[in-house]
Amino acid sequence: MHRFAFVVHPIDVRRDVGRKYPIARYLPEVVVAAGLQHMSPRVVSHITGIRSEATGEEAEGWFIVCPLTPRQLLALPHDVVYRKLIQCGKIAEDLGAGIMGLGALTSVVGDGGVTVAQSLDLAVTTGNSYTVATAVEGARRGAQLMGTPIQSATVAVVGAAGSIGRTCAILLARDAERLVLVGRSREKLEPLARELGGVARNPVTITTDVDAGLRGADIVVTVTSAVDAVIQPEHLKRGAVVCDVARPRDVSVRVARERKDVLVIEGGVVAVPGDVEFRQARRDGTDEPGDFSFGFPPRTAYACMSETIMLALDARWESFTLGKEVSVAQAEETQRLAGRHGFRLAGFRSFEKKVDEEAIAAIRRAAGK
Numbered sequence: 001m002h003r004f005a006f007v008v009h010p011i012d013v014r015r016d017v018g019r020k021y022p023i024a025r026y027l028p029e030v031v032v033a034a035g036l037q038h039m040s041p042r043v044v045s046h047i048t049g050i051r052s053e054a055t056g057e058e059a060e061g062w063f064i065v066c067p068l069t070p071r072q073l074l075a076l077p078h079d080v081v082y083r084k085l086i087q088c089g090k091i092a093e094d095l096g097a098g099i100m101g102l103g104a105l106t107s108v109v110g111d112g113g114v115t116v117a118q119s120l121d122l123a124v125t126t127g128n129s130y131t132v133a134t135a136v137e138g139a140r141r142g143a144q145l146m147g148t149p150i151q152s153a154t155v156a157v158v159g160a161a162g163s164i165g166r167t168c169a170i171l172l173a174r175d176a177e178r179l180v181l182v183g184r185s186r187e188k189l190e191p192l193a194r195e196l197g198g199v200a201r202n203p204v205t206i207t208t209d210v211d212a213g214l215r216g217a218d219i220v221v222t223v224t225s226a227v228d229a230v231i232q233p234e235h236l237k238r239g240a241v242v243c244d245v246a247r248p249r250d251v252s253v254r255v256a257r258e259r260k261d262v263l264v265i266e267g268g269v270v271a272v273p274g275d276v277e278f279r280q281a282r283r284d285g286t287d288e289p290g291d292f293s294f295g296f297p298p299r300t301a302y303a304c305m306s307e308t309i310m311l312a313l314d315a316r317w318e319s320f321t322l323g324k325e326v327s328v329a330q331a332e333e334t335q336r337l338a339g340r341h342g343f344r345l346a347g348f349r350s351f352e353k354k355v356d357e358e359a360i361a362a363i364r365r366a367a368g369k
Helices: 013-018 021-027 029-038 070-075 076-093 115-116 128-145 163-173 186-196 210-214 253-258 301-315 328-341 357-366
Strands: 001-006 042-051 058-065 100-102 123-125 154-157 178-182 205-207 217-224 241-244 261-268 269-271 274-281 288-290 300-303 348-350 352-354
Touching: 001 076, 001 301, 013 021, 013 029, 029 070, 029 241, 042 301, 058 076, 058 274, 058 301, 076 100, 076 115, 100 301, 115 123, 123 301, 128 163, 128 217, 128 241, 128 261, 128 269, 128 301, 154 163, 154 210, 163 178, 163 186, 163 217, 163 328, 178 186, 178 210, 186 205, 205 210, 261 348, 269 301, 300 301, 301 328, 352 357
Parallel strands: 001 058, 001 100, 100 123, 154 178, 154 217, 178 205, 217 241, 241 261
Antiparallel strands: 042 058, 042 274, 269 300, 274 288, 348 352
């Protein structure tokens, strides 16, 4: 039995903390956040039933919560956050895990897991390689369903200077009619634009203005590390497809309410092979009654979680994706591992709801397609 661990953290502070401590739902967020900072990491879920389709190897794992909010993860001194993550790693070691994944914003803090990995006796991965692979696959598939071939589309990557955004841009530049790179710093976008000049079909546009960057975009992949939503209803073109890979979300909930003519999908929702159960767990990792839900259907997980699991199934006890760079080769290797063990893109979800064919047909009608 191969064992892994995966670090999660509260996204919606009162909602997520309120699952365990109901009083948190009624307290100001600043009060809940202050209390979290003084808590120790703990096990919240035991994952069982994972089985490789190719080898029959099995894996089990645990979700370990790092008790810091998105704002705290980005604002606190790096050494404070590192200590929390290393504490998570020590719990993972005690549980017998051979690899630990860093979820959501824990993967982007500081040096992207390098210091954490150097402080532990197990492998560490951010999961960003498979996140890239599924984001690009999801964006392409969503555009196809909306009747927008990528070969004739304007594609915008928001957060293009980051590790995930950069590789997404490289992979999408090969086919897109026009590519727009959106980020906070032109100085970071310009080298990427020059690099893509030899790959892209037309000159690459860069901008620090989200509205200008998305105004004509048929396909949007958004992968920032922002705490608050950066994409609002007025930014999007009629009929646009938006693949939101970020956690917390980059796309405002207002888009779901006000723009029935755009398709917003969550990047990286993956079916995990086997009869998978995400059970609630006690501090020692043993099961307690009830399931642990992060808003996904049964037997599915985020791509970053899935990268950690597939590496465990393959007995790849290596720090596969670390630091601030993700290569095309790494993304392609996770696709190979996914195919080998039976991980697949699990349809589409948007704001924690399934997006089926009927819903896509309604969006196409509203968009006049």
